[in-house]
Amino acid sequence: MVAIRPGSPLTGSVTVDGSKNAALPLLAAAAALRRPVRLGNVPTNTDVETMLTLLQQGGWHAARSVNDPQTTLILPSDQSQPDLAPEVAARIRASYYLVPALLGACGRARLPWPGGCDIGARGMEQHFKVYERFGDRTTMDDRGYFVEATARDSGTVSVMLPFRSRGATVAALLRAVVEGRPLRLGQPNLSPEVLSVVEALRTAGWESRFGENTLSLRPPVIPSEESVSWRVPGDKIEAGTLACAVAVTGGEAQILGVRSGDLAPLVDALRLLGFPTEADDGTLTVRARGARPTGRSLQAVASLDPGALDADFEPPLMALALSLPGTHLFADAINPGRHGNLLPQLTRLGAKIHELCPTECRITGPQRLSGAGVEATDIRTGSALAIAGLTAHGVTTLGGLEQLRRGHADLPVKLHALGADICEVIP
Ligand SMILES: CC(=O)N[C@H]1[C@@H](OP(=O)(O)OP(=O)(O)OC[C@H]2O[C@@H](n3ccc(=O)[nH]c3=O)[C@H](O)[C@@H]2O)O[C@H](CO)[C@@H](O)[C@@H]1O
Numbered sequence: 001m002v003a004i005r006p007g008s009p010l011t012g013s014v015t016v017d018g019s020k021n022a023a024l025p026l027l028a029a030a031a032a033l034r035r036p037v038r039l040g041n042v043p044t045n046t047d048v049e050t051m052l053t054l055l056q057q058g059g060w061h062a063a064r065s066v067n068d069p070q071t072t073l074i075l076p077s078d079q080s081q082p083d084l085a086p087e088v089a090a091r092i093r094a095s096y097y098l099v100p101a102l103l104g105a106c107g108r109a110r111l112p113w114p115g116g117c118d119i120g121a122r123g124m125e126q127h128f129k130v131y132e133r134f135g136d137r138t139t140m141d142d143r144g145y146f147v148e149a150t151a152r153d154s155g156t157v158s159v160m161l162p163f164r165s166r167g168a169t170v171a172a173l174l175r176a177v178v179e180g181r182p183l184r185l186g187q188p189n190l191s192p193e194v195l196s197v198v199e200a201l202r203t204a205g206w207e208s209r210f211g212e213n214t215l216s217l218r219p220p221v222i223p224s225e226e227s228v229s230w231r232v233p234g235d236k237i238e239a240g241t242l243a244c245a246v247a248v249t250g251g252e253a254q255i256l257g258v259r260s261g262d263l264a265p266l267v268d269a270l271r272l273l274g275f276p277t278e279a280d281d282g283t284l285t286v287r288a289r290g291a292r293p294t295g296r297s298l299q300a301v302a303s304l305d306p307g308a309l310d311a312d313f314e315p316p317l318m319a320l321a322l323s324l325p326g327t328h329l330f331a332d333a334i335n336p337g338r339h340g341n342l343l344p345q346l347t348r349l350g351a352k353i354h355e356l357c358p359t360e361c362r363i364t365g366p367q368r369l370s371g372a373g374v375e376a377t378d379i380r381t382g383s384a385l386a387i388a389g390l391t392a393h394g395v396t397t398l399g400g401l402e403q404l405r406r407g408h409a410d411l412p413v414k415l416h417a418l419g420a421d422i423c424e425v426i427p
């Protein structure tokens, strides 16, 4: 566990890791492509390490470069095998991204129900609808699901998603890649993580177009087996978390290595609250020293719509808002169990939170928090508690670091580098 105490304002600069949630589908895309892929800026958090283990189990060569451990080489499978160790695959949500690659390599995929953050019912019936549109047979039981490729057609596959699921969008893209078929996808998820996959496929010769309501993909005119190089974008959520930590302490810092466009809703939120914030040329600058909170009401509503607030920004913003004047609204109906994880932990620090319903709450600040023992019950609950601990009077001990490390290789180290009073303690 780590112990956190309030201290001086966070200052300096720090570089974020590659994004876990972009790295996971890019690794699966590399496996689906059946060409050598050199992927740079691959973070070392445990979910990504789990994904690399799964690729190796499936027969792919997936290894970090000795000279540059952030670069991973993924080579096509010659000895594929579709039955990945269920206890490993069940650790992460993103094991479901491997279905298309396994279908391409073995014609079938058997996986356990996905794990990952325990933040409410997390269905995947839209993935199965996607596979069925490609002619695959799907079966499921208590332990997991089985997908089998049956059809060998070549025309365009059209799929209309009922909502903008990131997982189902990636499933459709990668299934089209494996089958070499054009895809027309209605109501796609257009998050930066999905667009990173689209961009990567373009470098491999796939044509793609998208507007707000449709995403289309076409195979390369001349297929190639040459290697391609991709790069995982910087982690927007890690950057946003660090920005909230800087703001809560009244500090001033530069957070490097993240694309400015990925941060627009977070930057808007910080500015609305009164923190001068710029995102330019891969650098997020937060100047909270001497900043006057506006007292304006933040409405942090998680959404899957293009350009809207990513659900994973909501917890760090909630931790920040507790220290600010005004009445602020928070909602995450995408992950219906998130508040059930986060709110009781913040309450242990003395936060007064008015729950409007299980997925919506109102906070009126500023509130004075007191240090206590808390638990990272999911990745973003962990990072929000680290932020809250920076202002809570006394010592906050944060346990459950294995959850935090699933998404961030070393968030406490980065906070320490900015001057936070945070250290690892043996319980
Ligand atoms: C690995 C990864 O990138 N995880 C992110 C991804 O999760 P996740 O992979 O769950 O995201 P999706 O966009 O696919 O799904 C969002 C929600 O829709 C529901 N759903 C989805 C598909 C389906 O077939 N049926 C169904 O019911 C689930 O309740 C799910 O929680 O997006 C969430 C919301 O932006 C983020 O909080 C997670 O950090």
Ligand SMILES: C=C(OP(=O)(O)O)C(=O)O
Residues within 6 Å of the ligand: 021, 047, 092, 093, 094, 115, 116, 117, 118, 119, 312, 379, 380, 407
């Ligand atoms: C919810 C998250 O991850 P996962 O979907 O992998 O559980 C997350 O990254 O915050």
